[in-house]
Amino acid sequence: MTRKPAIEDAALALFASEGFEGASLGRIADSVGIRKPSIYAHFRSKEDLFLSVFKRTLRRKQQVLFRQVLHGANRPFEDNLYDLAEHLMDEYESDAETRFLLRMSYFPPRSLHDEVMGLVNPFFEQAERSLTRLLQRKENAVRLHPGGAHEAALAYVTVLDGVLAEAIYGSRDTAAKRLKAVWPVYCRGVLRP
Amino acid sequence: MTRKPAIEDAALALFASEGFEGASLGRIADSVGIRKPSIYAHFRSKEDLFLSVFKRTLRRKQQVLFRQVLHGANRPFEDNLYDLAEHLMDEYESDAETRFLLRMSYFPPRSLHDEVMGLVNPFFEQAERSLTRLLQRKENAVRLHPGGAHEAALAYVTVLDGVLAEAIYGSRDTAAKRLKAVWPVYCRGVLRP
DNA sequence: TTTAACCTAACGACCGTTAGTTTGTTTTTG
DNA sequence: CAAAAACAAACTAACGGTCGTTAGGTTAAA
Numbered sequence: 001m002t003r004k005p006a007i008e009d010a011a012l013a014l015f016a017s018e019g020f021e022g023a024s025l026g027r028i029a030d031s032v033g034i035r036k037p038s039i040y041a042h043f044r045s046k047e048d049l050f051l052s053v054f055k056r057t058l059r060r061k062q063q064v065l066f067r068q069v070l071h072g073a074n075r076p077f078e079d080n081l082y083d084l085a086e087h088l089m090d091e092y093e094s095d096a097e098t099r100f101l102l103r104m105s106y107f108p109p110r111s112l113h114d115e116v117m118g119l120v121n122p123f124f125e126q127a128e129r130s131l132t133r134l135l136q137r138k139e140n141a142v143r144l145h146p147g148g149a150h151e152a153a154l155a156y157v158t159v160l161d162g163v164l165a166e167a168i169y170g171s172r173d174t175a176a177k178r179l180k181a182v183w184p185v186y187c188r189g190v191l192r193p
Numbered sequence: 194m195t196r197k198p199a200i201e202d203a204a205l206a207l208f209a210s211e212g213f214e215g216a217s218l219g220r221i222a223d224s225v226g227i228r229k230p231s232i233y234a235h236f237r238s239k240e241d242l243f244l245s246v247f248k249r250t251l252r253r254k255q256q257v258l259f260r261q262v263l264h265g266a267n268r269p270f271e272d273n274l275y276d277l278a279e280h281l282m283d284e285y286e287s288d289a290e291t292r293f294l295l296r297m298s299y300f301p302p303r304s305l306h307d308e309v310m311g312l313v314n315p316f317f318e319q320a321e322r323s324l325t326r327l328l329q330r331k332e333n334a335v336r337l338h339p340g341g342a343h344e345a346a347l348a349y350v351t352v353l354d355g356v357l358a359e360a361i362y363g364s365r366d367t368a369a370k371r372l373k374a375v376w377p378v379y380c381r382g383v384l385r386p
Numbered sequence: 387t388t389t390a391a392c393c394t395a396a397c398g399a400c401c402g403t404t405a406g407t408t409t410g411t412t413t414t415t416g
Numbered sequence: 417c418a419a420a421a422a423c424a425a426a427c428t429a430a431c432g433g434t435c436g437t438t439a440g441g442t443t444a445a446a
Contacts, residue, residue, distance in 0.1 A: 387446100388445105388446085389445090389446080391443090391444090391445100392441105392442085393440100393441075393442070393443090394439105394440090394442095395438105395440090395441100396437105397436105397437080397438075397439095398435105398436100398437095398438105399434105399435080399436090399437105400433105400434085400435070400436105401432105401434070402431105402434105403430105403432095403433105404429105404431075405428105405429090405430085405431095406428090406430105407428080407429100408427065408428095409426075409427085410423100410425090410426095411422105412421105412422080412424090413421080413422070413423085414419105414421070415419085415420075415421085416417105416418095416419080
């Protein structure tokens with residue numbers, strides 16, 4: 001009957017909404033229902049707690065993302081990419097893990113900047129490579145504008161980040177409007193005429 | 194011989210790199226070369242200092258942006274939009290005001306969330322409207338894909354945020370690659386074939 | 387002589403962290 | 417099988433440090 005997962009969950013939620021410096025161990029302990037020093041039975045320090053939560057989150061999201069991209073059925077690739085963007089946009093509102101991951105990738109704790117980026121960068125680079133490989137498969141490549149699959153992949157992640165940015169400082173509604181507007185533009189831009 | 198502007202400059206730099214909670218009045222005072230309580234000769238509280246800096250920054254950036262978009266010479270609009278994106282991307286690296294504005298728009302101090310967003314949202318909404326109006330001018334509108342100027346404007350700000358996102362958690366170099374990749378896609382997507 | 391801009395000293399609150407203790411469960415042993 | 421030992425997970429108390437903030441004094445310009 002250990003509270004370790006509960007501590008990680010509470011830390012995740014508070015880190016996501018208040019940032020690393022803004023979230024205190026006292027508040028984390030409160031929201032679990034334990035005393036502040038009890039956290040040290042499971043984690044050596046606040047940074048240790050943070051890294052543990054961050055790695056766990058990265059691992060989970062990697063799995064989910066992998067399944068979602070792989071499990072592409074046999075629809076046109078752009079439909080799958082649209083669904084993925086819509087899914088991530090929705091998740092930013094509903095899922096604290098997504099908010100946490102995004103916020104900490106943008107602005108990691110200063111003392112852990114290099115370590116966090118050492119974890120985040122491979123994550124996004126691999127996602128980008130997977131996407132490029134998907135677009136290079138010949139049934140997709142023939143439908144692409146002769147600019148190349150890599151260009152289409154880079155453009156996609158850029159558009160995706162733009163939509164997510166609006167989900168962060170705007171709302172799900174305004175982000176949805178952006179996605180609806182940018183998507184036809186993206187498709188005309190990457191698909192063969 | 195008042196240090197008020199110096200305090201604002203130091204606060205801006207520290208807020209930009211450490212966030213609101215991460216930047217302490219002590220460090221701000223240190224970097225100005227005064228004592229911490231002296232700040233209270235000019236600002237009623239840390240939040241007051243923040244809001245003062247934030248409003249000043251918003252005002253300045255609004256002017257700069259306005260001039261840059263207006264002063265469009267008579268080149269094709271897409272060239273001006275490209276230059277603007279490149280300019281903002283470079284600025285994120287070189288200009289603390291841009292980093293400050295972007296970071297605080299994404300993740301404002303929790304206690305000031307509503308007030309900050311009440312300032313930020315009109316700023317971006319007006320920028321978006323200006324852009325739409327620019328694209329609606331007939332010499333530009335005739336060159337646009339029949340999806341409309343508003344779609345092209347929304348798509349642009351989305352793409353721009355995507356590039357800036359990479360400037361934040363990546364580097365100027367990787368952001369530049371994104372811009373180079375996404376730009377032909379954007380142009381094919383919004384221009385009449 | 388008033389006023390503005392700085393100073394020193396100090397406040398209470400909260401921060402992350404450590405030490406040492408209690409408690410209840412699991413494991414080992416007579 | 418029951419007693420004893422070991423262990424893990426919580427606790428209380430308190431640490432030194434830093435936080436934002438206030439009170440009150442000094443100095444120099446207006």
